[in-house]
Amino acid sequence: MLKNDLILRAARGEQTERTPVWLMRQAGRILPEYRAVRNSLSGFKELVETPELAAEVTIQPVDILGVDAAIIFSDILVIPEAMGLTYEMVEKKGPHFPKTIEKASDLDKLRVADSNDLSYVYEALKITKKELAGKVPLIGFAGAPWTIFSYMIEGGGSKTFSKARRLLYSDPAMAERLLDMITQSTIGYLKKQVEAGADMLQIFDSWAGVLPPEHYSRFSLKYISRICDSIDEVPITVFAKGAWWALPEMANMNCRTVGLDWNMNAADARKILTTKTLQGNLDPCALYGSEEAIRKATQNMLDDFGDHPHIANLGHGVYPDTDPGKVKYFIDCVKELSAH
């Protein structure tokens, strides 16, 4: 039994005694306690692949910051790895794939991830669930197929993602074949996360914003929808960064919550997504301001969402150089200012 189920009730669209709050990337570099664990290891991937330690850093922000949910410490790129494309995490630079997908025949070397893959993630979820002992819900997650696809084609981050986007024009059938494999892998992966203890799921479409609207509908939302249609065990949140134009289409999707980035306007989103819970959307840079400024920005954010079902969060992952004291102050402000 959960002692604090605020976020699940908000996700179901219920009125809650206050607004629940958590932060994307709350388990990570902002906390000295995280860096101590991380620095004792050879690299980021060792932390992701060691269930006891992944569980430890997952729980840290619950205890230290007082967030209303834990999100499992992992990486969206475990899926391409399970499909046969290994990634490296380069310090201060980000992810890098030594081999990328270039031609249709490269797809023959990939496979759909199955239930034998990624057991370290499921193990980390089980340990976390046990150690949380019902304190707060546990969120599982995956990347959206389009975002995973982009990494597999580009081999890392990119300013324009022109290689990945090029394929949508030059060989859409190949693109759809790869997106389908990623989608199948992701559905199995998320279902196993629920079995292992995830109370909620979030799909991160980090590179949503680079696509023209028609392509976004065809090459991204279609696959996210398939995932949402395949999982009805727990509520799902979809966060499509930069895809402001897609909110009307999301209104008809089988997810419970839609995440907003800090460019999006909560007042507009409320009118479009009348039946969805909304999540977000403070500018992560607002946490660089004074406590007074953070308090005011938090109040403004809460006012923007009004009485619409709302899960407070930033509009993007918290930036690594943010003062954890300011993060805690933001969380405390949400709790205090939203209480009624």
Added chain:
Amino acid sequence: MLKNDLILRAARGEQTERTPVWLMRQAGRILPEYRAVRNSLSGFKELVETPELAAEVTIQPVDILGVDAAIIFSDILVIPEAMGLTYEMVEKKGPHFPKTIEKASDLDKLRVADSNDLSYVYEALKITKKELAGKVPLIGFAGAPWTIFSYMIEGGGSKTFSKARRLLYSDPAMAERLLDMITQSTIGYLKKQVEAGADMLQIFDSWAGVLPPEHYSRFSLKYISRICDSIDEVPITVFAKGAWWALPEMANMNCRTVGLDWNMNAADARKILTTKTLQGNLDPCALYGSEEAIRKATQNMLDDFGDHPHIANLGHGVYPDTDPGKVKYFIDCVKELSAH
């Protein structure tokens, strides 16, 4: 006298016998003729600073591709350099500032650029104007103050621009002081470009999309508006990439044309910007497709803009690895399909 003034008439909102077309970054790496000039020199900056050669590469796409305007070959970062902050162009990586602005006292080392600065740009415009001999209009340009500011704080490109955005929260007065200096420098610079022969001006706000809407209004649009209010000699185009939310505010700005990126919907923009000419907005990746696909995408774009005053372009600069034959095909399609 101009032999082809289609783009100026379209910018004034007049109906034209066909839609004029040019491409952002048309003078550049897509053309082998450009690369031949560039490779004969020590670096990118030598080309920017050598008026005869800058004029030569400015004219190349007019002759080779058949565009309806030339845009002077230069870089938006000549403004911070004229203010006292030197930039380097690192091959395949982009711009880099060895010194950046970190604290308020750093502003004391900067100055407002004056009419003695950047004479190589004015000289390049004069030569180009003469060599074009009225063939097509010549476009001058500058970066928007917010985008220039971002480079001066970050020292180069960035995924999140969190240093530049941080300053808007931590020291807005310092941010406004720097934005004001950049704006003053830019107004003088653009006026001199007009004196040297520019028939039109474009303001590029490349990093518009990273700001929350209130910040965009306060720290970017306000300064772009000041520039537009200060120059009435020639029509101005404002291209704020990613700032879809700002279109209603742009309706009241003293610019003639608003550029749309490929995420923006022309049908929506037409309703908001009833008195403005619209520019754009084919996805640059569409030029990786087959000729058949390019033709169809061009027809779709023209249909979206309908009978609204329109200057055809991509929704972003043309990507360097685009086949110039495909670029020419796109230009020919616009000319053919829009003729009436």
